[in-house]
Amino acid sequence: MRCARALVLAQTMARACVFMGLAAAAYGQAGGTPGAFLSYGVGGRALAMGGAYYAISDDASAAYWNPAGLSQVQRKEVTTMQATLFQQTKLTYFSFAYPTKSGSTFALSMTQLASSGFEQVDLVLNPATNEPATVTPGGSFSDQQQAMGLSWGKNVTETVSFGMGVKQVTRKLGGSSDNFKTLDIGAMKSMGNAYRLGFG
Incomplete structure (x- = not known):
């Protein structure tokens, strides 16, 4: 009986490892996920806790972790x-939290990931061989991703708080740019x- 359980456990672990490897390979070939920089984590206290901050976020960084935590900001x-x-x-990262007399707390936040110093080149292909014919330096370019957010949190009962946040996420890569919006809901x-x- 023990041998059968060990065999089932080993098979399950092997399948999980194969699945995770395939998922990692697919993610790598996809070039990443837009807005992935929003999962890096912010704040010294939260990062020191390994990101386990969703249930105790009680400062202005709650706009990032769990907007319901804004209800605990007193000033x-x-x-x-x-x-x-x-x-x-x-x-x-920057955030400003402002508690109101009605018991709600609003926060403005900005998260930015900026990379610079990438070398840009102009490439001309030989039509006969499809190989590079000339490569000339074209200066440098940068990659900038930014999220501007507005969040709100409030105690709805003595033991339950609720919060919401919207973010406008933009990305500028060289001469191109795109943007999208996100909605965060937390309790x-x-x-x-x-x-x-x-919860969030």
Whole structure:
């Protein structure tokens, strides 16, 4: 019986490894996901916790993690961060939270991933061989992704809070650009003094 369980467990793990490998290969060939920079994480406290911040976000960075956490902000607050991820690539975050007399808290935020210093070349192909005939330097270009957001959070009961956020995400790569919008919805449920659940 133990041998059969071990065999089933080994087969399941092998299938999971194959599936994850295929998914990683497909992701790599797809060139990434638009807006993936929004999953990098922001804030020293949240990053030190490994991103386990959805249920306890209680500062201006809640606009990033879980907009329901804005309900816990008691006064005007600013959060900023800038990190160099690798050469000439920086992740920048800024948010400003403003609690109102009605019990709601609003926040403005900006997340940006900027890379610069890429070499641009002009390539002319030989029509007969389809091989490069001439390659001339064309200067440099940059890749900039940015999300501007407006978020809101409020306690709806003594133990439940709710929040929403909209983001305008833009990307500029060389001379081209595109944009899209996102909607974040989050909730928090207090389970007494020791526990809190976060949904989002």
